[in-house]
Amino acid sequence: MSDPALIWSYLAQGPLLWLTATLLAYLAGDAVFRAAGRRSIANPVLVAVALLAVLLWLTGTDYATYFGGAQFVHFMLGPATVALALPLYDNLPRIRRAALPMLAGLLAGSSVAVISALAIARAFGIEGGVLASLAPKSTTAPVAIGIAERLGGQPTLTAALVLLTGIFGAIIVTPMLNALKIRDWRARGFAVGVAAHGIGTARAFQVNPTAGAFSGIGMGLNAVLAAIIAPLALRLFAG
Amino acid sequence: MRPWPPLARWGAGRYSARMIRVLALILTFQLGGEIASRALALPLPGPVVGLVALVLACLLRPGLAEAIRPTAQGLLAHLSLFFVPAGVGVVAHWDVLQSHGLGLAVALMGSTALAIAAGALAFTAVARLTGTEEPQALKDQGRE
Numbered sequence: 001m002s003d004p005a006l007i008w009s010y011l012a013q014g015p016l017l018w019l020t021a022t023l024l025a026y027l028a029g030d031a032v033f034r035a036a037g038r039r040s041i042a043n044p045v046l047v048a049v050a051l052l053a054v055l056l057w058l059t060g061t062d063y064a065t066y067f068g069g070a071q072f073v074h075f076m077l078g079p080a081t082v083a084l085a086l087p088l089y090d091n092l093p094r095i096r097r098a099a100l101p102m103l104a105g106l107l108a109g110s111s112v113a114v115i116s117a118l119a120i121a122r123a124f125g126i127e128g129g130v131l132a133s134l135a136p137k138s139t140t141a142p143v144a145i146g147i148a149e150r151l152g153g154q155p156t157l158t159a160a161l162v163l164l165t166g167i168f169g170a171i172i173v174t175p176m177l178n179a180l181k182i183r184d185w186r187a188r189g190f191a192v193g194v195a196a197h198g199i200g201t202a203r204a205f206q207v208n209p210t211a212g213a214f215s216g217i218g219m220g221l222n223a224v225l226a227a228i229i230a231p232l233a234l235r236l237f238a239g
Numbered sequence: 240m241r242p243w244p245p246l247a248r249w250g251a252g253r254y255s256a257r258m259i260r261v262l263a264l265i266l267t268f269q270l271g272g273e274i275a276s277r278a279l280a281l282p283l284p285g286p287v288v289g290l291v292a293l294v295l296a297c298l299l300r301p302g303l304a305e306a307i308r309p310t311a312q313g314l315l316a317h318l319s320l321f322f323v324p325a326g327v328g329v330v331a332h333w334d335v336l337q338s339h340g341l342g343l344a345v346a347l348m349g350s351t352a353l354a355i356a357a358g359a360l361a362f363t364a365v366a367r368l369t370g371t372e373e374p375q376a377l378k379d380q381g382r383e
Contacts, residue, residue, distance in 0.1 A: 026317075026323055048323045049323060049326035049327050049330065076321045079286075079314060080315060081287060085307075086297075088294050089293075092294075101369065105362030108361035109354045112358075113351070120350060137347065138351065176355060182359045182363055184373070184378075186362065191358030194358045227282040
């Protein structure tokens, strides 16, 4: 029989182990989410990330090795974004009818996200590259990283802040909008898409198909507007 | 106008190559979007350009939407899964986040909550003003 340590060192370096671990961790996260009555605090991404972080720590595996396997899952973000075309196409007549409310929601959500983040961070004495990394945090990751780079931010810090914004937004959106008595699924979805990009959109699809469709549009429109607002707001607060 | 036969029948195959054809189609739109985004220096990432192009293609050929429906819905049903690897990256960069600590945490949480509230309130206020409310799009509809 072969030495278990040899089998481990073989598996730990290849993609098979970490790809499998990612899928199993997500299934566990999804099971927890369902067991918790689909409540937003049991966010499946949060649960899966926590499980994998513990596993990496226990096995002393670095992120680069883990990503060697997990990149196949990560890659699917692109095709899934293209697939958002379907709910968009299905809802086109309703989207056309809601053009003005969407424009208002976009301008309010997008500018509040950037300006309030910079104002609060400034009040805590944060400046320079960290402030630039924070400015685009409500935008979908590839666009946010592009914006941060142009503004002199740190891409890895931006990527982490974008992810945390998405998870936090996905967790608070349901209780918060219930408290504000917002019952329009279009408004609920659109607002979380603008403020919390794809992770907010994933949450919206879990709750209601209309919310999901409008969330996808909110995310796409915010990607365009944030590229314009973030540099302007940063100049205001960095100056 | 007669639909272009290969495109109209794209997802209608009798054998299991259907899902692969739809995936190839989606990847082709992503690839085209990536090329357009870079060649024209667009502010949007490739997949978002691909998304817009696919909506336009569905408008030209409604059969296309039905062809991609099962695969697209399958991808979107577990959108959360695809964020897990990047999420683990947050943990990997925890020391960077920790060094900026409290200020970043408060800014992130405060601004996200304010932005969701502002976006949703502005949307509903303008929907009411312009008379574009949708009774069938209300949460807990009929429970009262």
